[in-house]
Amino acid sequence: MANAPPLRAEPAASHPWVELIIVNGSINPAVADYVADSIADANDKNAAALVIQLDTPGGLLASCQRIVKSLLGAPVPVIVYVAPSGASAASAGTFVTEAANIAAMAPGTTIGAAHPVEEGGEEIHGVMGQKIENFTVSFARSIARQRGRNEDWVEEAVRHSVAIGEREALQKRVIDIVAPDLRSLLIQASGRKVEAAGRTVTLDVADAILRRKRMTLGQQLLNTLSDPNLAYLLMMAGVVGLYFEFAHPGVYLPGVAGAICLLLALTSFEVLPVNLSGLLLIFLGIAMLITEAFVTSYGIMGLGGVAAFVIGSLFLIDTSKTDLGVSHSIIFGAAAAVTAIILGLGFIVARERRRRATTGAEAMVGEIGEVREAIAPGAPGKVFVHGELWRAASDEALDTGVQARVIAVRGLQVQVKKVAQ
Numbered sequence: 001m002a003n004a005p006p007l008r009a010e011p012a013a014s015h016p017w018v019e020l021i022i023v024n025g026s027i028n029p030a031v032a033d034y035v036a037d038s039i040a041d042a043n044d045k046n047a048a049a050l051v052i053q054l055d056t057p058g059g060l061l062a063s064c065q066r067i068v069k070s071l072l073g074a075p076v077p078v079i080v081y082v083a084p085s086g087a088s089a090a091s092a093g094t095f096v097t098e099a100a101n102i103a104a105m106a107p108g109t110t111i112g113a114a115h116p117v118e119e120g121g122e123e124i125h126g127v128m129g130q131k132i133e134n135f136t137v138s139f140a141r142s143i144a145r146q147r148g149r150n151e152d153w154v155e156e157a158v159r160h161s162v163a164i165g166e167r168e169a170l171q172k173r174v175i176d177i178v179a180p181d182l183r184s185l186l187i188q189a190s191g192r193k194v195e196a197a198g199r200t201v202t203l204d205v206a207d208a209i210l211r212r213k214r215m216t217l218g219q220q221l222l223n224t225l226s227d228p229n230l231a232y233l234l235m236m237a238g239v240v241g242l243y244f245e246f247a248h249p250g251v252y253l254p255g256v257a258g259a260i261c262l263l264l265a266l267t268s269f270e271v272l273p274v275n276l277s278g279l280l281l282i283f284l285g286i287a288m289l290i291t292e293a294f295v296t297s298y299g300i301m302g303l304g305g306v307a308a309f310v311i312g313s314l315f316l317i318d319t320s321k322t323d324l325g326v327s328h329s330i331i332f333g334a335a336a337a338v339t340a341i342i343l344g345l346g347f348i349v350a351r352e353r354r355r356r357a358t359t360g361a362e363a364m365v366g367e368i369g370e371v372r373e374a375i376a377p378g379a380p381g382k383v384f385v386h387g388e389l390w391r392a393a394s395d396e397a398l399d400t401g402v403q404a405r406v407i408a409v410r411g412l413q414v415q416v417k418k419v420a421q
Contacts, residue, residue: 016048017209027059027092028226032066049077058091071099075197101194104177105166112163231268238262273318281312
């Protein structure tokens, strides 16, 4: 990661050391667990401080609240460092930064834009909007008050989506330090007094050794699945895979892959705030597209399915509880791809079902043969058809040499009728 100095081996117990974690992405349950585990690990191993290098567009409010609670009650000093240059602590990231004992930013970074929004990204109106906004403002101000930072600015960030750069943030007491890299950050933080679990701690980290703590495998998987775009694509892949398996039984691979993708998508939906109405609209749209492939509706079912699919996708993630959502380009691309795949597979299946059988007894129906032994009603004869000599019966008398068409197959006997000349 940029700006991170080379990490050295496990430090000696007598030398001060700092634990470093890097949060680069959305705020979600995996990140909340990662932060809580890192605080506990740093405390158990007597680290001088915990540094969280942060770059986030925001995330889940519930996960943000868990992280803030962990930071405010941390038994070790916590430094949140918005870095590298170009990074941001937007929305939920603002609250996480303000909850740290020391808040720092690298040059060229931003903080703010923490206004809550509803599905689709629009402002929440009415009484519910006021309640959510007032709660978020109270939450932000309480964090700033406890850390001795600018309460008025964090309120502006929530009410009016204000965002500022590192210099302005330092001037307005939104952060404590501007540092170009981690080593500079530790030098500037050294000697400062902070409150940790009710006790005053003087930081001595100027020459501290940095030790990186990474996410566990489970946390990495959950963190990856917390991306709404990935969850959406997994759901689409699962639906298409299962549909292909049902349309062509016995292929196995699409069905197995589709089931795995669908289960991973459902795991993501356990983490993300999914709007049930949006999810039902998506499945309704897919059902209508499948129906269009087998029922003649002159395109009505197909158009309705596409409309329901797109609308449901736009409302799938409840953005009143998170700043994250499914990209519109992915939605429209998936809508076009899924529509083409389902209708294409449906057309192939319908065409195959209408095609005449080419093997087995059913393939005999409609074939024309020659009577080799006279046939009379109630007295079967023989007919040469399909390269074989068959016992044949008919409701009319047929002489030897007459052309006869097979109209049914009953065991080892065929039913024929005379071919009109």
